[in-house]
Amino acid sequence: MxxxxxxxxxxxxxxxxxxxxxxxxxxxxxxxxxxxxxxxxxxxxxxxxxxxxxxxxxxxxxxxxxxxxxxxxxxxxxxxxxxxxxxxxxxxxxxxxxxxxxxxxxxxxxxxxxxxxxxxxxxxxxxxxxxxxxxxxxxxxxxxxxxxxxxxxxxxxxxxxxxxxxxxxxxxxxxxxxxxxxxxxxxxxxxxxxxxxxxxxxxLPPPPARRRGPGEALAAVDFVERLPEGSCSLDLEGRFTYVSATAAALLGSSVPDLIGTRPWQSLAWCADPVFEDHYRAAVISREPGYYTAMAPPDRWLAFELYPDGSGVSVRISPTDPNGASQGAAARTETRQGEPIRLGEVYRVLHLAAALSEAVGVCDVVDLITEEMLPAFGARTVALLAAEDGRMRVIACRGYRTRLLKQFDGVPLTFPAPAVRVLATGVPSFFPTFEELSRAYPALLPQDGLHAWAFLPLIASGRPVGSCVFAFDSPRSFPARQRVVFTALAGLIAQALERARLYDTSMELAQTLQAALLPDSLPDLPGLDAAARYLPSVRGMDIGGDFYDLVRVDDTTAAAVIGDVQGHNAKAAALVGRVRPAIRSQALAGATPAHALTQANRLLVDMDPGRFVSCLYAHLDLARHRAVLATAGHPPPVVRHPDGHAEVLALPPGLLLGIDPDAEFPSTEIPLPPGTVLALYTDGLVETAGVDLDDAMSGLAAQLAQAARPQPMDRLATALIDHARQTATRTDDIALLLIGLSTAA
CATH class of the missing domain: 3.30.450.40 (GAF domain)
Known part of the structure; x- marks a missing residue:
């Protein structure tokens, strides 16, 4: 069966x-x-x-x-x-x-x-x-x-x-x-x-090769041994599986000493990473490779590499360095000590590039805890920062919270290895707990941890903090690994210092931005409103888009949205002049046309070298009507109570700050209960290669498809999330949603 x-x-x-x-x-x-x-x-x-x-x-x-x-x-x-x-x-x-x-x-x-x-x-x-x-x-x-x-x-x-x-x-x-x-x-x-x-x-092992009889295999060996050049074969892991007598002689070794070993481990003069680098290149690219090197004492050899799915065949022949292809020669010499393996070099480069992309402290912490732990085989990691003469634990993975609390807030003179390395600037490596205990007798054993690397984080000569890696088995920490960890500590320190500066500037920018926009939107009977703002430039959470919703009286409100040319600190400074001016007009009960006219004259007189687009809507909640005027701003989108949505066709006015005598025509529209009015800046819809009219129609389609009824706050979140996911945004985004309650 x-x-x-x-x-x-x-x-x-x-x-x-x-x-x-x-x-x-x-x-x-x-x-x-x-x-x-x-x-x-x-x-x-x-x-x-x-x-x-x-x-x-x-x-x-x-x-x-x-x-x-x-x-x-x-x-x-x-x-x-x-x-x-x-x-x-x-x-x-x-x-x-x-x-x-x-x-x-x-x-x-x-x-x-x-x-x-x-x-x-x-x-x-x-x-x-x-x-x-x-x-x-x-x-x-x-x-x-x-x-x-x-x-x-x-x-x-x-x-x-x-x-x-x-x-x-x-x-x-x-x-x-x-x-x-x-x-x-x-x-x-x-x-x-x-x-x-x-x-x-x-x-997975390579696929099985074609079976060869004993006679065929011996004939192949005889064929290779008769060739004037040396031949050898390496598996995908880089180990010799076959070496001809000529190849062994050229390499300065014997066949038994080479079989089962890697060239960069069994031949001292091949310890230079260039040899492993060429081999890796052949295995990954599956392309033939060629390079020359000098074997001791002064014999130049040419290496030709032919890879396939089971390994690499290598042909070795004497050569003249003058005849080698340009850039192919690599003179190597016997070096004292174990060199850093090429894979570890690339691993550090990879982590260096990752750290260079980290922006805030949270980014650095995530990178250390999520990528460095598996990359270096560590079980736990802790990141401590020096603040006001004390150590603060800012991140950890794998440690017990109770254990780390013992070190959180200790002075920089505290006798602990994570603090001591910061004072000396020299990393400490402990292959076993016995060695750690001899240096710090007060420390107690930690379950499952048997080796530690304590790394000082020094940036621009100033102590930033320390990083602690712990391992679940004894670890010898050979010299090459210590170099890698030490280099890594410098990269972490620089990234952490940049991140802390970024977080400080971010906090300052957010404080300034909060001062430029409304703290909250007013509550009006029958009105549900929500707003969102997103800057385009990461690292300066501030821009030139603005919005406002002004309560005039119990049944009247004014909605404003605008966009100052540019998205930087200068644009934000101009927002601080324009928004209060328009708000004061709204509180005085000005019509949309009059409010925009006054703001336009203010900008012309200021002559800031920047123009401003603006849309002003006067909302009469008692009569269910709205009067709108625009100064070169994208038209609003309205969703009617029956669910269909459209882009309103408003007479376009000139941008603010160009012509002191510009006029701003007004348009009156009905606002029955159940209507949703969307005011936005072009950053919400503008996408490279997409016609702006099509983009605005797309926004109308999103509003029409959105669930009804739905709180404006949830709808605003959905629209912003959609904008983030559909394309890379290069401009600030401001969004103001106004919904007329059916109970109004």
């Missing part, structure tokens, strides 16, 4: 349990990843799964390249600006067809993986439910460049199957593969056995 799979097909290998084990579910996930790679024709792929709280992605399984190449993204917050997170968050396929596009759109990813390749990230979805992301790699599109003598020979061999795929897979096939993964993950969750990220990423 055959078992029936959840998709309805008969299982060809006999019956299986109704509920697959976790191992079987992960095996099926692996099979679907391999099928996706085969169907799309890519050479590497990975599956990221959402964590149980659906706030982060974790790398679950990878094939085609070593998992360590994606170490910066073993764990990432869903808000991270990387392809996989963007694909899931925005529910769209992210397609990066060449390295230049990767660098332009995702500079952090380009720094962390600086090799010639293309990548696609597809969200794994079923309906609107996201399960994770599918990441696929293939060779990037070719770019012209200088060619050395050996490079020409590599090109003459013709394109390999991998290079033939340089145009990339079909986007529809990528989407289809993601859908297959989504159905599997949905069905698994439906049985109560959701597939969640494992404790560490898994790597």
């Amino acid at each position: 055959c078992a029936i799979r959840e998709d309805g097909a008969a299982h060809p290998y006999g019956s299986r349990p109704p509920s697959p084990t976790e191992s079987e579910r992960r095996s099926e996930l692996d099979r679907l990843l391999e099928l996706a790679m085969r169907d799309t024709g890519v050479h590497a792929g990975a599956v990221f799964l959402l964590t149980s709280d659906r706030r982060a992605l974790r790398l679950e399984v990878i094939a085609g390249i070593p998992a360590e190449y994606l170490a910066p993204w073993f764990g990432m917050a869903l808000s991270s600006p990387v392809p996989a997170a963007d694909a899931v968050r925005e529910r769209r396929l992210v397609w990066l067809g060449d390295p230049q596009e990767i660098a332009r759109r995702y500079p952090r990813a380009a720094i962390a993986l600086p090799y010639h390749h293309a990548v696609a990230a597809a969200p794994i979805l079923t309906g609107t439910t996201a399960w994770g992301a599918l990441l696929l790699f293939w060779p990037g599109s070719d770019t012209a460049g200088p060619a050395g003598p050996s490079t020409e020979r590599l090109r003459a061999t013709g394109p390999s199957p991998e290079r033939a795929l340089a145009t990339g897979p079909s986007p529809e096939r990528v989407r289809a593969a993601a859908r297959s993964l989504g159905r599997f993950l949905r069905d698994a969750a439906g049985t109560g056995h959701a597939v969640l990220p494992g404790p560490a990423p898994r790597s």
Whole structure:
């Protein structure tokens, strides 16, 4: 009897349990990843799964390249600006067809993986439910460049199957593969056995090679040994799997000493990161590579790399440095001590780019707790800041709150390692608790923590705070890791200092903005009003758009919205002159035309070098009428009680501040109960490449489609959220919604 799979097909290998084990579910996930790679024709792929709280992605399984190449993204917050997170968050396929596009759109990813390749990230979805992301790699599109003598020979061999795929897979096939993964993950969750990220990423072995008989294998070895050049083979992890006698002699070693090792570990003169860098480039790009290097004492060698899905074949031959292609030579020398691994260099560069994008203190904290913990294998992290001669705990992850409270507010002379490193400026590393206890006997053991790195945060020579990483097992902290952590501390300190300055300026700007706009909107019987304001420039939460709702008497109000040319501090200063002037006219009971005329003359007399658009609406709640006049401002949108909405056609007036004799015609409209009047600035609707009339009609359509009845506050939030999600806004946004209650 055959078992029936959840998709309805008969299982060809006999019956299986109704509920697959976790191992079987992960095996099926692996099979679907391999099928996706085969169907799309890519050479590497990975599956990221959402964590149980659906706030982060974790790398679950990878094939085609070593998992360590994606170490910066073993764990990432869903808000991270990387392809996989963007694909899931925005529910769209992210397609990066060449390295230049990767660098332009995702500079952090380009720094962390600086090799010639293309990548696609597809969200794994079923309906609107996201399960994770599918990441696929293939060779990037070719770019012209200088060619050395050996490079020409590599090109003459013709394109390999991998290079033939340089145009990339079909986007529809990528989407289809993601859908297959989504159905599997949905069905698994439906049985109560959701597939969640494992404790560490898994790597799939290369597909099995064609079986060769003993005679064929010996003949191949004999063939290679007869060649005048040396030959060797490395697997995807960079380990020697075969070395010819000639190659071993040229490398200055023996075959037994090389097999199973990596060149940059077993050959001292290959410890320079350039060797591993060339190897990584070949594995990720699947393109032949060439470089030269000098082996001790003074022998120049040429290395030709030919990658495929199982590893890299290398041809080694003596060469003359004068004949090497320009830029290919890399002279290396034996160095004392263990050098920093290239992967760690790229990891620091990745985190440096991420820290440079952090704006506020919250951004820095999120980056440290959500990206640095998995990147460095730490279990806990705490960030402390020096404020007014004391230490303050500003963020932590993994620590018990009670433990950290002991250090919150302690003076900078307190005898604790997190405080001591700030005084000395020198990081402290403790591989075991015994070593930590010898230095600080008063400290008590902490459950599950066995090694610590205490890093001082010094910015511009001034102590900013300290950062503490703790690990769940003893850790030796070799010299190269200490260098990495020390460099990281400097980057964190600079980012934290910038963030605190930003937060200070943000607080100042918000205080100023609050003074320029109404503290609240007045309550009037039968009137429901809501307002929103968003500046366009991050870092200066202030701009030139303004609004006001003025209570004239119990049945009369004036609604005003305007836009000062520009969106900066000067524009905001002009708002501080214009809005009070118009408000005073409203309180005096002026008509819209008269109020705009007086504001226009004020601006002409001031001659600020800026123009102002403005819309003024006089609301008569007793008669259910409104009189409107505009000074070059976008027309309002009105939603009638029956639900249909339209853009009002008002006679356009001239912008304020141009002509002292300008006139502003008025228009009277009915305001029956159930009407909604929307006043807004152009930032709400203006989008590059979209006609402004079409954009305003789109706003009317949104109002017509909105649920009724609905509080104006909720409707305002929905309109602003829609504007944020549909396009990048480059102008300030002000919105004033006025709803006439049906009970009025």
